[in-house]
Amino acid sequence: MITSSLSDEEVKSMVQGPGDIEWRYEMRRECQEILPGLLLGPFIVSKSAETMRSLGVTHVVCIRDAKEAFSVKPRFPDQFQYLTLDVQDNEEQNLIRLFPNAKAFIEQAIANGGRVLVHCNGGISLSPAFVIMFVMQYYKLSWEDALHLVQNRRYCISPNGGFLAQIKEYEAIYRASNAVASHPPVARSMTRRKREDEDDDEEDLRMDDRKRRNQDGEDEPDEDAMQL
Known part of the structure; x- marks a missing residue:
């Protein structure tokens, strides 16, 4: 217009x-x-x-x-x-x-x-x-x-x-x-990127935790057993 x-x-x-x-x-x-x-x-x-x-x-x-x-x-x-x-x-x-x-x-x-x-x-x-x-x-x-x-x-x-x-x-x-x-929807896209970054950080923490348990000799949980 x-x-x-x-x-x-x-x-x-x-x-x-x-x-x-x-x-x-x-x-x-x-x-x-x-x-x-x-x-x-x-x-x-x-x-x-x-x-x-x-x-x-x-x-x-x-x-x-x-x-x-x-x-x-x-x-x-x-x-x-x-x-x-x-x-x-x-x-x-x-x-x-x-x-x-x-x-x-x-x-x-x-x-x-x-x-x-x-x-x-x-x-x-x-x-x-x-x-x-x-x-x-x-x-x-x-x-x-x-x-x-x-x-x-x-x-x-x-x-x-x-x-x-x-x-x-x-x-x-x-x-x-x-x-x-x-006021373009910048805030929404920033929030989405932030949420994606947080998800990536959480996945990295889970991977680090699994590596640490393996190094300490701990067994990984049996996912099939957990589902029974």
Whole structure:
């Protein structure tokens, strides 16, 4: 996962977003750049190949409710790379299980110099939840800062209560993952080597003991007799 470490001041400035943009109602029908190379918006943006080309879009994450599949779908597969996720836009939908595919798709596109449009039907609840989780891990933010960062660029977002609960849960998941990645299992391998060395030492002591008994004229125990 590509990540970007920021100072406290940089985080504060990043979360606040551009202060010179006046939000207008009609802007909800447009897409907004959330971080370099990542745009968030409604399905209507993805219906125009010309619009996406003008925005430099190369990849599209199409997130849709299954019942919308007849209309919310990849329109230009010969011009853009698509990832389509079929979900249910309700509070019971498990987003965390679906997020890794979206994350891998987005980060690979950005790493290769691409620009990704993430959209659902309205760009209000479903697709913003995925983008918030991505931004959270990308900038190593709390869920609240990630939510505000996205909201300060696309003011109309409003993930439902179930999605917000999962966004909060994902903060603990990604922080635990980062902690494990930053502390490789050196201790376990050292413990294993130590245990192997101790086993070798014990075997050497047993061999020395047998040699000493032989030199003193003592008989070795009869293993077959001991088993009877």
